[in-house]
Amino acid sequence: MTQATAPSQSARILVVDDEPDLRTLYELTLLREGYRVEAAGTVSEAWELLRARQFDAVITDMRLPDGLGMDLLQRIQLAQRSERCVVMTAYGSAENAVEALKAGAFDYLTKPVDLKQFRAVVASALHAQTAHVTNRDNAAASVPLANTPPVGTLDAAAETRMATGTGEVALARLVGQSEAMRQVKARIAKVARGMAPIHVRGESGTGKELVAQAVHACSQRSDGPFIAVNCGAIPENLLEAEFFGARKGSYTGSSADRDGYFQAARGGTLFLDEIGDLPLAMQSKLLRAIQERIVRPIGSTQEDAVDVRIVSATHKDLQAEVAAGRFRQDLFYRLNVIEIPVPALRDRREDLPALCAALLDRISRESGLPTVRLSTTALSQLAAHPLHGNVRELENLLHRAVALADGDELHLDFDGTGEMARHGDAATTDIPEPSMSSIAEASATETGTGSDASTIAAPEAFAPRLGVLPSDLQSYLDRHERDILVKALNESGFNRTAAAARLGLSLRQMRYRIARLGISTPHGDDGTVNGGDE
Numbered sequence: 001m002t003q004a005t006a007p008s009q010s011a012r013i014l015v016v017d018d019e020p021d022l023r024t025l026y027e028l029t030l031l032r033e034g035y036r037v038e039a040a041g042t043v044s045e046a047w048e049l050l051r052a053r054q055f056d057a058v059i060t061d062m063r064l065p066d067g068l069g070m071d072l073l074q075r076i077q078l079a080q081r082s083e084r085c086v087v088m089t090a091y092g093s094a095e096n097a098v099e100a101l102k103a104g105a106f107d108y109l110t111k112p113v114d115l116k117q118f119r120a121v122v123a124s125a126l127h128a129q130t131a132h133v134t135n136r137d138n139a140a141a142s143v144p145l146a147n148t149p150p151v152g153t154l155d156a157a158a159e160t161r162m163a164t165g166t167g168e169v170a171l172a173r174l175v176g177q178s179e180a181m182r183q184v185k186a187r188i189a190k191v192a193r194g195m196a197p198i199h200v201r202g203e204s205g206t207g208k209e210l211v212a213q214a215v216h217a218c219s220q221r222s223d224g225p226f227i228a229v230n231c232g233a234i235p236e237n238l239l240e241a242e243f244f245g246a247r248k249g250s251y252t253g254s255s256a257d258r259d260g261y262f263q264a265a266r267g268g269t270l271f272l273d274e275i276g277d278l279p280l281a282m283q284s285k286l287l288r289a290i291q292e293r294i295v296r297p298i299g300s301t302q303e304d305a306v307d308v309r310i311v312s313a314t315h316k317d318l319q320a321e322v323a324a325g326r327f328r329q330d331l332f333y334r335l336n337v338i339e340i341p342v343p344a345l346r347d348r349r350e351d352l353p354a355l356c357a358a359l360l361d362r363i364s365r366e367s368g369l370p371t372v373r374l375s376t377t378a379l380s381q382l383a384a385h386p387l388h389g390n391v392r393e394l395e396n397l398l399h400r401a402v403a404l405a406d407g408d409e410l411h412l413d414f415d416g417t418g419e420m421a422r423h424g425d426a427a428t429t430d431i432p433e434p435s436m437s438s439i440a441e442a443s444a445t446e447t448g449t450g451s452d453a454s455t456i457a458a459p460e461a462f463a464p465r466l467g468v469l470p471s472d473l474q475s476y477l478d479r480h481e482r483d484i485l486v487k488a489l490n491e492s493g494f495n496r497t498a499a500a501a502r503l504g505l506s507l508r509q510m511r512y513r514i515a516r517l518g519i520s521t522p523h524g525d526d527g528t529v530n531g532g533d534e
Protein backbone atom coordinates (compact mmCIF):
# COMPACT_ATOMS: atom_id res chain seq x y z
CA MET A 1 0.00 0.00 0.00
CA THR A 2 1.13 3.55 -0.53
CA GLN A 3 2.74 5.72 1.97
CA ALA A 4 3.08 2.74 4.26
CA THR A 5 5.44 4.78 6.37
CA ALA A 6 3.72 7.60 8.14
CA PRO A 7 5.04 10.99 7.12
CA SER A 8 5.19 12.16 10.69
CA GLN A 9 5.41 9.56 13.40
CA SER A 10 4.52 12.15 16.02
CA ALA A 11 1.26 13.06 14.32
CA ARG A 12 -1.67 13.51 16.67
CA ILE A 13 -4.74 11.40 16.03
CA LEU A 14 -8.18 11.39 17.60
CA VAL A 15 -10.07 8.08 17.56
CA VAL A 16 -13.83 8.16 18.17
CA ASP A 17 -15.72 4.93 18.82
CA ASP A 18 -18.21 3.99 21.50
CA GLU A 19 -17.14 0.34 21.73
CA PRO A 20 -14.32 0.25 24.30
CA ASP A 21 -12.68 -2.90 22.86
CA LEU A 22 -12.54 -1.51 19.36
CA ARG A 23 -11.36 1.85 20.61
CA THR A 24 -8.51 0.14 22.44
CA LEU A 25 -7.65 -1.90 19.38
CA TYR A 26 -7.44 1.21 17.19
CA GLU A 27 -5.51 3.10 19.84
CA LEU A 28 -2.95 0.33 20.26
CA THR A 29 -2.56 -0.09 16.52
CA LEU A 30 -1.84 3.61 16.10
CA LEU A 31 0.40 3.86 19.16
CA ARG A 32 2.46 1.01 17.75
CA GLU A 33 2.92 3.10 14.61
CA GLY A 34 4.41 5.82 16.79
CA TYR A 35 1.53 8.32 16.69
CA ARG A 36 0.16 10.29 19.61
CA VAL A 37 -3.39 9.09 20.13
CA GLU A 38 -6.38 10.33 22.09
CA ALA A 39 -9.76 8.67 22.19
CA ALA A 40 -13.41 9.60 22.70
CA GLY A 41 -16.63 7.58 22.92
CA THR A 42 -19.17 10.20 21.85
CA VAL A 43 -19.52 13.19 19.55
CA SER A 44 -19.52 15.61 22.46
CA GLU A 45 -16.42 14.08 24.08
CA ALA A 46 -14.67 14.25 20.72
CA TRP A 47 -15.63 17.88 20.25
CA GLU A 48 -14.31 18.74 23.72
CA LEU A 49 -10.94 17.27 22.78
CA LEU A 50 -10.99 19.05 19.43
CA ARG A 51 -11.70 22.36 21.14
CA ALA A 52 -8.73 21.81 23.41
CA ARG A 53 -6.19 21.13 20.67
CA GLN A 54 -5.44 20.60 17.03
CA PHE A 55 -5.16 17.06 15.66
CA ASP A 56 -3.76 15.88 12.36
CA ALA A 57 -6.44 13.29 11.73
CA VAL A 58 -9.76 12.17 13.21
CA ILE A 59 -10.90 8.58 12.78
CA THR A 60 -14.54 8.27 13.72
CA ASP A 61 -17.17 5.60 13.81
CA MET A 62 -20.40 6.55 12.07
CA ARG A 63 -22.88 5.57 14.78
CA LEU A 64 -22.21 7.14 18.14
CA PRO A 65 -24.50 7.32 21.19
CA ASP A 66 -25.16 11.05 20.88
CA GLY A 67 -25.07 11.46 17.13
CA LEU A 68 -23.31 10.48 13.92
CA GLY A 69 -19.67 10.56 12.94
CA MET A 70 -20.98 12.65 10.10
CA ASP A 71 -22.03 15.38 12.57
CA LEU A 72 -18.48 15.54 13.81
CA LEU A 73 -17.19 15.71 10.25
CA GLN A 74 -19.59 18.54 9.46
CA ARG A 75 -18.61 20.46 12.59
CA ILE A 76 -14.94 20.13 11.66
CA GLN A 77 -15.69 21.39 8.16
CA LEU A 78 -17.85 24.22 9.41
CA ALA A 79 -15.18 25.37 11.82
CA GLN A 80 -12.74 25.29 8.88
CA ARG A 81 -10.41 23.04 10.80
CA SER A 82 -7.66 21.22 9.00
CA GLU A 83 -7.99 17.72 10.48
CA ARG A 84 -8.28 14.97 7.88
CA CYS A 85 -11.31 12.83 8.71
CA VAL A 86 -11.70 9.13 8.11
CA VAL A 87 -15.16 7.68 8.74
CA MET A 88 -15.80 4.04 9.64
CA THR A 89 -19.05 2.72 8.20
CA ALA A 90 -20.88 -0.56 8.61
CA TYR A 91 -20.31 -3.18 5.94
CA GLY A 92 -22.77 -2.76 3.10
CA SER A 93 -23.69 0.84 3.90
CA ALA A 94 -22.33 2.23 0.66
CA GLU A 95 -24.54 5.28 0.98
CA ASN A 96 -22.90 6.37 4.22
CA ALA A 97 -19.46 6.04 2.72
CA VAL A 98 -20.39 8.08 -0.32
CA GLU A 99 -22.17 10.70 1.80
CA ALA A 100 -19.12 10.99 4.03
CA LEU A 101 -16.81 11.49 1.05
CA LYS A 102 -19.18 14.05 -0.40
CA ALA A 103 -19.23 15.87 2.92
CA GLY A 104 -15.45 16.16 2.78
CA ALA A 105 -14.12 13.04 4.53
CA PHE A 106 -10.65 12.17 3.36
CA ASP A 107 -11.54 8.48 3.16
CA TYR A 108 -13.70 5.82 4.74
CA LEU A 109 -13.15 2.38 6.19
CA THR A 110 -15.66 -0.43 6.19
CA LYS A 111 -16.31 -2.37 9.41
CA PRO A 112 -15.03 -4.84 10.43
CA VAL A 113 -11.93 -2.82 9.86
CA ASP A 114 -8.94 -4.58 8.38
CA LEU A 115 -6.00 -3.34 10.45
CA LYS A 116 -3.56 -3.34 7.55
CA GLN A 117 -5.95 -1.16 5.59
CA PHE A 118 -6.55 0.95 8.69
CA ARG A 119 -2.83 1.72 9.04
CA ALA A 120 -2.51 2.47 5.32
CA VAL A 121 -5.51 4.82 5.22
CA VAL A 122 -4.31 6.69 8.31
CA ALA A 123 -0.80 7.01 6.84
CA SER A 124 -2.28 8.28 3.61
CA ALA A 125 -4.46 10.84 5.43
CA LEU A 126 -1.44 12.08 7.38
CA HIS A 127 0.65 12.26 4.24
CA ALA A 128 -2.04 14.39 2.62
CA GLN A 129 -2.14 16.52 5.72
CA THR A 130 1.62 17.12 5.66
CA ALA A 131 1.52 17.97 1.96
CA HIS A 132 -1.38 20.31 2.60
CA VAL A 133 0.39 22.15 5.39
CA THR A 134 3.63 22.40 3.41
CA ASN A 135 1.79 23.77 0.41
CA ARG A 136 -0.22 26.11 2.55
CA ASP A 137 3.02 27.42 4.02
CA ASN A 138 4.53 27.80 0.57
CA ALA A 139 1.44 29.58 -0.63
CA ALA A 140 1.52 31.83 2.40
CA ALA A 141 5.16 32.63 1.69
CA SER A 142 4.34 33.70 -1.84
CA VAL A 143 1.46 36.02 -0.99
CA PRO A 144 1.26 38.73 1.67
CA LEU A 145 0.18 37.15 4.94
CA ALA A 146 -2.67 39.57 5.40
CA ASN A 147 -4.17 38.25 2.18
CA THR A 148 -3.98 34.61 3.16
CA PRO A 149 -7.45 33.32 3.89
CA PRO A 150 -7.87 30.72 6.63
CA VAL A 151 -7.78 27.10 5.52
CA GLY A 152 -11.18 26.07 4.25
CA THR A 153 -12.10 29.49 2.97
CA LEU A 154 -9.60 29.55 0.15
CA ASP A 155 -10.67 31.35 -2.95
CA ALA A 156 -10.22 29.65 -6.30
CA ALA A 157 -6.95 31.37 -7.04
CA ALA A 158 -5.48 30.45 -3.70
CA GLU A 159 -6.56 26.83 -4.11
CA THR A 160 -4.83 26.77 -7.46
CA ARG A 161 -1.72 28.34 -5.94
CA MET A 162 -1.60 25.57 -3.40
CA ALA A 163 -1.08 22.83 -5.92
CA THR A 164 2.36 21.27 -5.59
CA GLY A 165 5.15 21.79 -8.13
CA THR A 166 4.05 18.87 -10.30
CA GLY A 167 0.46 19.94 -9.75
CA GLU A 168 1.20 23.43 -10.96
CA VAL A 169 2.81 22.07 -14.09
CA ALA A 170 -0.16 19.80 -14.75
CA LEU A 171 -2.62 22.63 -14.20
CA ALA A 172 -0.62 24.87 -16.51
CA ARG A 173 -0.93 22.24 -19.24
CA LEU A 174 -4.67 22.88 -19.13
CA VAL A 175 -4.48 26.00 -21.22
CA GLY A 176 -7.23 28.57 -20.77
CA GLN A 177 -8.03 31.51 -18.53
CA SER A 178 -11.75 31.69 -19.26
CA GLU A 179 -14.00 31.67 -16.22
CA ALA A 180 -15.08 28.11 -17.10
CA MET A 181 -11.49 26.86 -17.19
CA ARG A 182 -10.52 28.70 -14.04
CA GLN A 183 -13.37 26.94 -12.29
CA VAL A 184 -12.18 23.57 -13.57
CA LYS A 185 -8.65 24.23 -12.32
CA ALA A 186 -9.83 25.51 -8.95
CA ARG A 187 -12.00 22.42 -8.56
CA ILE A 188 -9.12 20.12 -9.42
CA ALA A 189 -6.87 21.77 -6.86
CA LYS A 190 -9.62 21.60 -4.27
CA VAL A 191 -10.65 17.97 -4.67
CA ALA A 192 -7.33 16.40 -5.64
CA ARG A 193 -6.36 15.64 -2.06
CA GLY A 194 -8.41 12.86 -0.58
CA MET A 195 -9.55 9.52 -1.82
CA ALA A 196 -13.04 10.32 -3.04
CA PRO A 197 -13.62 8.95 -6.55
CA ILE A 198 -13.83 11.68 -9.16
CA HIS A 199 -15.85 11.58 -12.35
CA VAL A 200 -14.77 13.85 -15.19
CA ARG A 201 -17.60 14.61 -17.59
CA GLY A 202 -17.34 16.36 -20.91
CA GLU A 203 -17.57 16.02 -24.66
CA SER A 204 -14.93 14.19 -26.64
CA GLY A 205 -11.69 16.09 -26.99
CA THR A 206 -12.35 18.61 -24.21
CA GLY A 207 -9.31 17.56 -22.19
CA LYS A 208 -10.77 15.05 -19.73
CA GLU A 209 -7.56 13.05 -19.62
CA LEU A 210 -5.53 16.18 -18.96
CA VAL A 211 -7.91 16.94 -16.09
CA ALA A 212 -7.41 13.44 -14.68
CA GLN A 213 -3.64 13.84 -14.92
CA ALA A 214 -3.87 17.16 -13.12
CA VAL A 215 -5.95 15.59 -10.34
CA HIS A 216 -3.25 12.99 -9.89
CA ALA A 217 -0.44 15.53 -10.02
CA CYS A 218 -2.12 17.77 -7.42
CA SER A 219 -2.84 14.88 -5.07
CA GLN A 220 -0.73 13.39 -2.30
CA ARG A 221 -0.33 10.40 -4.63
CA SER A 222 1.60 12.29 -7.27
CA ASP A 223 4.73 10.24 -6.56
CA GLY A 224 2.77 7.09 -7.40
CA PRO A 225 1.78 5.83 -10.85
CA PHE A 226 -0.94 7.30 -13.05
CA ILE A 227 -2.45 4.50 -15.08
CA ALA A 228 -4.86 5.46 -17.84
CA VAL A 229 -7.14 2.79 -19.22
CA ASN A 230 -9.45 3.20 -22.18
CA CYS A 231 -12.32 0.95 -21.10
CA GLY A 232 -13.81 1.04 -24.59
CA ALA A 233 -10.72 -0.26 -26.33
CA ILE A 234 -10.30 -3.57 -24.53
CA PRO A 235 -11.97 -6.66 -26.00
CA GLU A 236 -14.64 -7.87 -23.61
CA ASN A 237 -13.10 -11.28 -23.01
CA LEU A 238 -9.83 -9.72 -21.85
CA LEU A 239 -11.30 -7.12 -19.51
CA GLU A 240 -11.05 -9.09 -16.28
CA ALA A 241 -7.44 -10.14 -16.84
CA GLU A 242 -6.49 -6.62 -17.88
CA PHE A 243 -8.11 -5.05 -14.83
CA PHE A 244 -7.30 -7.57 -12.12
CA GLY A 245 -4.33 -9.54 -13.48
CA ALA A 246 -3.97 -13.23 -14.12
CA ARG A 247 -1.92 -16.10 -12.79
CA LYS A 248 0.31 -18.12 -15.04
CA GLY A 249 -1.62 -20.73 -17.01
CA SER A 250 -5.04 -19.33 -16.11
CA TYR A 251 -5.92 -18.82 -19.75
CA THR A 252 -4.51 -19.82 -23.09
CA GLY A 253 -1.26 -18.04 -23.72
CA SER A 254 -0.74 -16.76 -20.17
CA SER A 255 2.81 -17.96 -19.64
CA ALA A 256 3.60 -15.85 -16.58
CA ASP A 257 1.81 -14.14 -13.72
CA ARG A 258 0.80 -10.69 -14.71
CA ASP A 259 -0.56 -7.73 -12.86
CA GLY A 260 -3.70 -5.92 -13.86
CA TYR A 261 -4.32 -2.19 -13.96
CA PHE A 262 -5.38 -2.16 -10.31
CA GLN A 263 -2.08 -3.62 -9.18
CA ALA A 264 -0.14 -1.38 -11.55
CA ALA A 265 -1.84 1.71 -10.13
CA ARG A 266 -1.09 0.84 -6.48
CA GLY A 267 -0.32 3.93 -4.50
CA GLY A 268 -1.37 6.10 -7.40
CA THR A 269 -4.34 6.90 -9.58
CA LEU A 270 -6.30 4.63 -11.90
CA PHE A 271 -7.93 6.63 -14.67
CA LEU A 272 -10.84 4.77 -16.22
CA ASP A 273 -11.54 6.58 -19.45
CA GLU A 274 -14.73 5.92 -21.43
CA ILE A 275 -16.19 4.23 -18.37
CA GLY A 276 -19.61 4.33 -20.03
CA ASP A 277 -18.40 1.69 -22.47
CA LEU A 278 -17.74 -0.93 -19.83
CA PRO A 279 -20.01 -3.96 -20.30
CA LEU A 280 -22.48 -4.65 -17.48
CA ALA A 281 -20.78 -7.86 -16.33
CA MET A 282 -17.52 -6.00 -15.84
CA GLN A 283 -19.30 -3.15 -14.10
CA SER A 284 -20.28 -5.50 -11.25
CA LYS A 285 -16.71 -6.70 -10.86
CA LEU A 286 -15.41 -3.17 -10.85
CA LEU A 287 -17.96 -2.17 -8.23
CA ARG A 288 -16.77 -4.93 -5.95
CA ALA A 289 -13.14 -3.97 -6.43
CA ILE A 290 -13.88 -0.35 -5.58
CA GLN A 291 -16.08 -1.14 -2.60
CA GLU A 292 -13.95 -3.80 -1.02
CA ARG A 293 -10.59 -2.55 -2.23
CA ILE A 294 -9.52 -6.01 -3.15
CA VAL A 295 -9.13 -7.76 -6.47
CA ARG A 296 -8.66 -11.39 -7.34
CA PRO A 297 -6.43 -12.11 -10.33
CA ILE A 298 -7.83 -14.73 -12.70
CA GLY A 299 -6.69 -18.18 -11.62
CA SER A 300 -5.69 -17.02 -8.14
CA THR A 301 -7.13 -18.18 -4.85
CA GLN A 302 -5.73 -15.10 -3.14
CA GLU A 303 -7.13 -11.63 -3.17
CA ASP A 304 -4.83 -8.63 -3.51
CA ALA A 305 -5.49 -5.53 -1.45
CA VAL A 306 -5.32 -2.50 -3.69
CA ASP A 307 -4.81 1.09 -2.81
CA VAL A 308 -5.83 3.20 -5.77
CA ARG A 309 -7.63 6.45 -6.27
CA ILE A 310 -10.22 6.11 -9.00
CA VAL A 311 -10.81 8.86 -11.52
CA SER A 312 -13.25 8.03 -14.31
CA ALA A 313 -14.39 9.88 -17.39
CA THR A 314 -16.87 9.64 -20.19
CA HIS A 315 -18.36 11.78 -22.91
CA LYS A 316 -21.66 9.95 -22.41
CA ASP A 317 -24.52 11.04 -20.20
CA LEU A 318 -24.07 8.37 -17.54
CA GLN A 319 -27.34 9.25 -15.85
CA ALA A 320 -29.13 8.52 -19.13
CA GLU A 321 -27.12 5.30 -19.45
CA VAL A 322 -28.34 4.32 -15.98
CA ALA A 323 -31.93 5.13 -16.96
CA ALA A 324 -31.55 3.00 -20.08
CA GLY A 325 -30.28 0.08 -18.00
CA ARG A 326 -26.84 0.12 -19.61
CA PHE A 327 -24.96 1.39 -16.58
CA ARG A 328 -25.30 0.20 -13.01
CA GLN A 329 -26.83 2.79 -10.74
CA ASP A 330 -24.73 1.68 -7.76
CA LEU A 331 -21.50 1.94 -9.72
CA PHE A 332 -22.48 5.37 -11.01
CA TYR A 333 -23.15 6.45 -7.44
CA ARG A 334 -19.74 5.14 -6.36
CA LEU A 335 -17.79 6.75 -9.18
CA ASN A 336 -19.56 10.06 -9.22
CA VAL A 337 -18.81 11.13 -5.65
CA ILE A 338 -17.16 14.27 -6.97
CA GLU A 339 -17.86 15.48 -10.47
CA ILE A 340 -15.67 17.73 -12.58
CA PRO A 341 -17.52 18.99 -15.65
CA VAL A 342 -15.19 20.06 -18.46
CA PRO A 343 -16.60 22.78 -20.73
CA ALA A 344 -16.88 22.38 -24.50
CA LEU A 345 -14.59 24.64 -26.50
CA ARG A 346 -17.56 26.57 -27.90
CA ASP A 347 -18.37 27.64 -24.35
CA ARG A 348 -14.94 29.16 -23.84
CA ARG A 349 -14.01 30.64 -27.16
CA GLU A 350 -12.04 33.35 -25.44
CA ASP A 351 -9.41 30.66 -24.77
CA LEU A 352 -8.83 30.10 -28.49
CA PRO A 353 -5.83 32.45 -28.94
CA ALA A 354 -3.97 31.02 -25.93
CA LEU A 355 -4.87 27.46 -26.94
CA CYS A 356 -3.68 27.99 -30.51
CA ALA A 357 -0.41 29.47 -29.31
CA ALA A 358 0.21 26.62 -26.85
CA LEU A 359 -0.77 23.92 -29.34
CA LEU A 360 1.33 25.45 -32.11
CA ASP A 361 4.32 25.60 -29.77
CA ARG A 362 3.89 21.95 -28.92
CA ILE A 363 3.34 20.85 -32.52
CA SER A 364 6.38 22.79 -33.71
CA ARG A 365 8.53 21.42 -30.91
CA GLU A 366 7.44 17.86 -31.63
CA SER A 367 7.93 18.18 -35.35
CA GLY A 368 11.22 20.07 -35.03
CA LEU A 369 9.84 22.94 -37.13
CA PRO A 370 10.15 26.61 -36.27
CA THR A 371 7.19 27.96 -34.33
CA VAL A 372 4.54 29.58 -36.49
CA ARG A 373 1.69 31.80 -35.42
CA LEU A 374 -1.83 32.10 -36.69
CA SER A 375 -2.74 35.35 -38.36
CA THR A 376 -5.71 37.24 -36.97
CA THR A 377 -7.66 36.27 -40.10
CA ALA A 378 -7.00 32.59 -39.49
CA LEU A 379 -7.88 33.03 -35.84
CA SER A 380 -11.22 34.58 -36.69
CA GLN A 381 -11.87 31.78 -39.18
CA LEU A 382 -11.26 29.37 -36.33
CA ALA A 383 -13.50 31.31 -34.01
CA ALA A 384 -16.32 31.03 -36.54
CA HIS A 385 -15.79 27.28 -36.98
CA PRO A 386 -18.09 25.06 -34.86
CA LEU A 387 -15.20 22.91 -33.49
CA HIS A 388 -17.52 20.10 -32.41
CA GLY A 389 -14.44 17.96 -31.84
CA ASN A 390 -13.23 20.50 -29.25
CA VAL A 391 -9.53 20.87 -28.48
CA ARG A 392 -8.69 17.65 -30.27
CA GLU A 393 -10.23 18.97 -33.49
CA LEU A 394 -8.41 22.25 -33.02
CA GLU A 395 -5.20 20.34 -32.53
CA ASN A 396 -5.78 18.39 -35.74
CA LEU A 397 -6.50 21.52 -37.69
CA LEU A 398 -3.30 23.07 -36.43
CA HIS A 399 -1.33 19.90 -37.14
CA ARG A 400 -2.49 20.07 -40.72
CA ALA A 401 -1.87 23.81 -40.84
CA VAL A 402 1.72 23.36 -39.64
CA ALA A 403 2.27 20.62 -42.18
CA LEU A 404 0.91 22.86 -44.90
CA ALA A 405 2.67 25.99 -43.73
CA ASP A 406 4.27 27.96 -46.47
CA GLY A 407 6.90 30.07 -44.81
CA ASP A 408 5.19 31.95 -42.04
CA GLU A 409 1.74 31.37 -43.47
CA LEU A 410 -0.66 28.98 -41.84
CA HIS A 411 -3.51 27.54 -43.90
CA LEU A 412 -6.54 26.10 -42.22
CA ASP A 413 -7.95 22.97 -43.78
CA PHE A 414 -11.34 22.69 -42.10
CA ASP A 415 -12.69 19.58 -43.76
CA GLY A 416 -9.48 17.65 -44.22
CA THR A 417 -10.04 17.45 -47.95
CA GLY A 418 -7.34 19.85 -48.93
CA GLU A 419 -9.88 22.63 -49.59
CA MET A 420 -8.17 25.44 -47.81
CA ALA A 421 -9.54 28.41 -46.04
CA ARG A 422 -6.51 30.57 -46.43
CA HIS A 423 -5.33 34.05 -46.01
CA GLY A 424 -2.69 33.74 -48.70
CA ASP A 425 -2.56 32.15 -52.07
CA ALA A 426 0.00 29.51 -51.52
CA ALA A 427 -0.52 26.23 -53.29
CA THR A 428 -1.07 23.35 -50.94
CA THR A 429 -0.46 19.68 -50.60
CA ASP A 430 -2.45 17.78 -48.04
CA ILE A 431 0.16 16.10 -45.94
CA PRO A 432 -1.38 14.33 -42.97
CA GLU A 433 -4.40 13.20 -44.95
CA PRO A 434 -4.64 9.45 -44.88
CA SER A 435 -3.28 8.74 -48.21
CA MET A 436 -5.50 7.17 -50.71
CA SER A 437 -2.24 7.12 -52.60
CA SER A 438 -0.93 4.63 -50.10
CA ILE A 439 -3.79 2.39 -51.14
CA ALA A 440 -2.77 3.00 -54.70
CA GLU A 441 0.76 2.08 -53.80
CA ALA A 442 -0.37 -1.01 -51.98
CA SER A 443 -2.50 -2.05 -54.90
CA ALA A 444 0.26 -1.34 -57.32
CA THR A 445 2.75 -3.32 -55.29
CA GLU A 446 0.44 -6.25 -54.89
CA THR A 447 -0.79 -6.28 -58.44
CA GLY A 448 2.33 -5.12 -60.13
CA THR A 449 0.31 -2.48 -61.95
CA GLY A 450 0.68 1.26 -61.89
CA SER A 451 -2.06 3.37 -60.43
CA ASP A 452 -2.94 6.99 -60.10
CA ALA A 453 -4.93 8.74 -57.43
CA SER A 454 -7.82 9.54 -59.73
CA THR A 455 -8.43 5.89 -60.54
CA ILE A 456 -8.74 4.96 -56.91
CA ALA A 457 -10.65 7.95 -55.59
CA ALA A 458 -14.03 6.32 -56.10
CA PRO A 459 -15.23 4.00 -53.32
CA GLU A 460 -15.36 1.00 -55.60
CA ALA A 461 -11.65 1.46 -56.15
CA PHE A 462 -11.14 0.00 -52.66
CA ALA A 463 -11.78 -3.39 -54.17
CA PRO A 464 -8.32 -4.75 -54.85
CA ARG A 465 -7.54 -5.48 -58.44
CA LEU A 466 -6.22 -8.89 -57.89
CA GLY A 467 -3.95 -9.77 -60.72
CA VAL A 468 -1.57 -11.36 -58.24
CA LEU A 469 -2.68 -12.79 -54.95
CA PRO A 470 -1.17 -11.10 -51.90
CA SER A 471 1.50 -13.25 -50.31
CA ASP A 472 0.42 -12.19 -46.81
CA LEU A 473 -3.32 -11.66 -46.83
CA GLN A 474 -3.55 -10.46 -43.24
CA SER A 475 -1.01 -7.67 -43.54
CA TYR A 476 -2.46 -6.73 -46.92
CA LEU A 477 -5.93 -6.39 -45.38
CA ASP A 478 -4.56 -4.65 -42.30
CA ARG A 479 -2.85 -2.07 -44.46
CA HIS A 480 -6.05 -1.32 -46.32
CA GLU A 481 -8.13 -1.28 -43.18
CA ARG A 482 -5.66 1.11 -41.58
CA ASP A 483 -5.83 3.53 -44.50
CA ILE A 484 -9.62 3.52 -44.45
CA LEU A 485 -9.78 4.12 -40.70
CA VAL A 486 -7.22 6.91 -40.83
CA LYS A 487 -9.16 8.58 -43.62
CA ALA A 488 -12.46 8.31 -41.77
CA LEU A 489 -10.84 9.64 -38.59
CA ASN A 490 -9.18 12.50 -40.33
CA GLU A 491 -12.35 13.49 -42.11
CA SER A 492 -14.26 13.53 -38.87
CA GLY A 493 -11.75 15.64 -36.99
CA PHE A 494 -10.61 12.52 -35.11
CA ASN A 495 -14.04 12.13 -33.61
CA ARG A 496 -14.12 8.37 -33.24
CA THR A 497 -17.88 8.17 -32.85
CA ALA A 498 -18.46 10.01 -36.11
CA ALA A 499 -15.76 8.03 -37.92
CA ALA A 500 -17.24 4.75 -36.65
CA ALA A 501 -20.74 5.80 -37.77
CA ARG A 502 -19.46 6.58 -41.26
CA LEU A 503 -17.97 3.13 -41.51
CA GLY A 504 -20.95 1.32 -40.01
CA LEU A 505 -18.97 0.29 -36.94
CA SER A 506 -19.80 0.59 -33.28
CA LEU A 507 -17.56 2.82 -31.22
CA ARG A 508 -16.20 -0.25 -29.43
CA GLN A 509 -15.30 -1.89 -32.73
CA MET A 510 -13.69 1.33 -33.88
CA ARG A 511 -11.59 1.63 -30.75
CA TYR A 512 -10.55 -1.95 -30.92
CA ARG A 513 -9.47 -1.58 -34.53
CA ILE A 514 -7.60 1.63 -33.79
CA ALA A 515 -5.74 -0.09 -30.97
CA ARG A 516 -5.11 -3.27 -32.98
CA LEU A 517 -3.70 -1.43 -35.95
CA GLY A 518 -1.65 0.88 -33.76
CA ILE A 519 -3.16 4.02 -35.21
CA SER A 520 -2.00 6.91 -33.13
CA THR A 521 -4.40 9.74 -32.80
CA PRO A 522 -2.55 13.06 -32.41
CA HIS A 523 -1.50 12.42 -28.83
CA GLY A 524 -1.99 8.74 -28.48
CA ASP A 525 -5.35 9.10 -26.75
CA ASP A 526 -6.36 5.67 -27.86
CA GLY A 527 -3.59 3.88 -26.05
CA THR A 528 -5.20 1.58 -23.57
CA VAL A 529 -2.57 2.20 -20.94
CA ASN A 530 0.09 4.75 -20.62
CA GLY A 531 2.47 5.68 -17.95
CA GLY A 532 0.79 8.97 -17.55
CA ASP A 533 2.77 11.97 -18.54
CA GLU A 534 2.24 13.13 -22.02
Ligand SMILES: Nc1ncnc2c1ncn2[C@@H]1O[C@H](COP(=O)(O)OP(=O)(O)OP(=O)(O)O)[C@@H](O)[C@H]1O
Nearest residue numbers: 173174175204205206207208209210391392523525
Ligand atom coordinates in the same frame (compact mmCIF):
# COMPACT_ATOMS: atom_id res chain seq x y z
N1 LIG B 1 -7.13 22.92 -22.05
C1 LIG B 1 -6.26 22.30 -22.87
N2 LIG B 1 -5.06 22.82 -23.06
C2 LIG B 1 -4.16 22.25 -23.89
N3 LIG B 1 -4.41 21.10 -24.56
C3 LIG B 1 -5.58 20.53 -24.39
C4 LIG B 1 -6.58 21.09 -23.53
N4 LIG B 1 -7.66 20.29 -23.56
C5 LIG B 1 -7.36 19.28 -24.39
N5 LIG B 1 -6.12 19.40 -24.88
C6 LIG B 1 -5.46 18.51 -25.84
O1 LIG B 1 -6.49 18.00 -26.69
C7 LIG B 1 -6.33 16.62 -26.90
C8 LIG B 1 -7.54 15.88 -26.37
O2 LIG B 1 -7.52 15.95 -24.96
P1 LIG B 1 -7.97 14.69 -24.07
O3 LIG B 1 -7.49 13.40 -24.66
O4 LIG B 1 -7.57 14.99 -22.66
O5 LIG B 1 -9.55 14.82 -24.28
P2 LIG B 1 -10.69 13.85 -23.79
O6 LIG B 1 -11.81 14.71 -23.35
O7 LIG B 1 -10.12 12.88 -22.78
O8 LIG B 1 -11.09 13.10 -25.14
P3 LIG B 1 -11.93 11.71 -25.31
O9 LIG B 1 -13.26 11.89 -24.69
O10 LIG B 1 -12.05 11.56 -26.79
O11 LIG B 1 -11.10 10.65 -24.66
C9 LIG B 1 -5.05 16.21 -26.21
O12 LIG B 1 -4.00 16.24 -27.11
C10 LIG B 1 -4.87 17.29 -25.16
O13 LIG B 1 -3.51 17.47 -24.85
